[in-house]
Amino acid sequence: MQLSQRIRARDLEEFFSSVGKVRDVRLITCNKTRRFKGIAYVEFKDPESVPLALGLAGQKLLGIPIIVQHTQAEKNRAGNSMPNMVIPKGNSGPMRLYVGSLHFNITEDMLRGIFEPFGKIDNIQLIMDPETGRSKGYGFLTFHNADDAKKALEQLNGFELAGRPMKVGNVTERSDSAQGPSILDSDELDRTGIDLGATGRLQLMFKLAEGTGLQIPQAAATALNLNPAGSLPIQQPTPPIATQCFMLANMFDPATETNPTWDVEIRDDVIEECNKHGGVLHVYVDKASPQGNVYVKCPSIATAVAAVNSLHGRWFAGRVITAAYVPLINYHSLFPDAMTAQQLLMPSAARRGL
Numbered sequence: 001m002q003l004s005q006r007i008r009a010r011d012l013e014e015f016f017s018s019v020g021k022v023r024d025v026r027l028i029t030c031n032k033t034r035r036f037k038g039i040a041y042v043e044f045k046d047p048e049s050v051p052l053a054l055g056l057a058g059q060k061l062l063g064i065p066i067i068v069q070h071t072q073a074e075k076n077r078a079g080n081s082m083p084n085m086v087i088p089k090g091n092s093g094p095m096r097l098y099v100g101s102l103h104f105n106i107t108e109d110m111l112r113g114i115f116e117p118f119g120k121i122d123n124i125q126l127i128m129d130p131e132t133g134r135s136k137g138y139g140f141l142t143f144h145n146a147d148d149a150k151k152a153l154e155q156l157n158g159f160e161l162a163g164r165p166m167k168v169g170n171v172t173e174r175s176d177s178a179q180g181p182s183i184l185d186s187d188e189l190d191r192t193g194i195d196l197g198a199t200g201r202l203q204l205m206f207k208l209a210e211g212t213g214l215q216i217p218q219a220a221a222t223a224l225n226l227n228p229a230g231s232l233p234i235q236q237p238t239p240p241i242a243t244q245c246f247m248l249a250n251m252f253d254p255a256t257e258t259n260p261t262w263d264v265e266i267r268d269d270v271i272e273e274c275n276k277h278g279g280v281l282h283v284y285v286d287k288a289s290p291q292g293n294v295y296v297k298c299p300s301i302a303t304a305v306a307a308v309n310s311l312h313g314r315w316f317a318g319r320v321i322t323a324a325y326v327p328l329i330n331y332h333s334l335f336p337d338a339m340t341a342q343q344l345l346m347p348s349a350a351r352r353g354l
Helices: 009-016 049-054 073-081 108-118 146-156 177-183 198-204 206-211 218-224 262-275 301-311 328-334 336-340
Strands: 022-029 036-044 095-100 121-128 135-143 167-170 245-249 282-285 294-297 322-326
Touching: 009 022, 009 036, 036 049, 095 146, 108 121, 108 135, 108 146, 135 146, 146 167, 245 301, 245 328, 262 282, 262 294, 262 301, 294 301, 294 328, 301 322, 322 328, 328 336
Parallel strands: none
Antiparallel strands: 022 036, 095 135, 095 167, 121 135, 245 294, 245 322, 282 294
């Protein structure tokens, strides 16, 4: 956590009690100076409260946005028994990773967006084909700390990206960059353009969420894999991991929409519905999505929860809507402009009769 120096254990207990009963709170201090290090451990009585607590990341406590991360049970016990112990960061030296089996539309900025949440990156190099100007499907990146690189390797190796599993490994296993293409899948040369729209980019973020301790709800995974032919999704309970952001699936079928402004109409419908529950800051209709996805950011978690509870499982234009929360960091990676959105949205002038 990133906490104010004025924080008290009681403040943390009251803050996190909104998502579950708190068993214990320990503030971490320096052995020598006894000064608070801005870090604390919070233990819940019910493990199911932990995912909800992760959804509070970014909320302000005593004026400072807090960082909430999941810790393993062993680390929790160590922190409880030795609260003043400084956790070592381990090997602080740099470590280089190989990344292969990439789609040629992937850019260095996209790689940075996926890998950087695991730790500071000193360098990223995507190998380009000088003749076509496109990526050759592999590259290298250097983490400032080896521990961060190892964590990224564990989380992202084998992650299916654009239909092929991404390959991540220690570069010492493939020291000669010229050997890169030889270990790629045999279909690397048989590439076709794949639309990496908002939905595709959200799929990129699945492992990013895992690396930060967050998890994409199962309902989101289901929504992202709906039958393109328009079959109805299996109705599931409202996703429990609450954030300010969520995705609505099965809102439309782009293949059957004929009105030139159909996306504006759907956007207006979503805004009007969210305004019943406290408003909305950002709405994006992914017109290219065969799953009919719409992305929404509300001004608060409470507002988003009310909207999701209202919309999940509801019929809309002959379809059953699925609502799934999206981690805030993922949403901002998809839509950077949403990070600074502060004005509540209103329906279009045409809808309001202006």
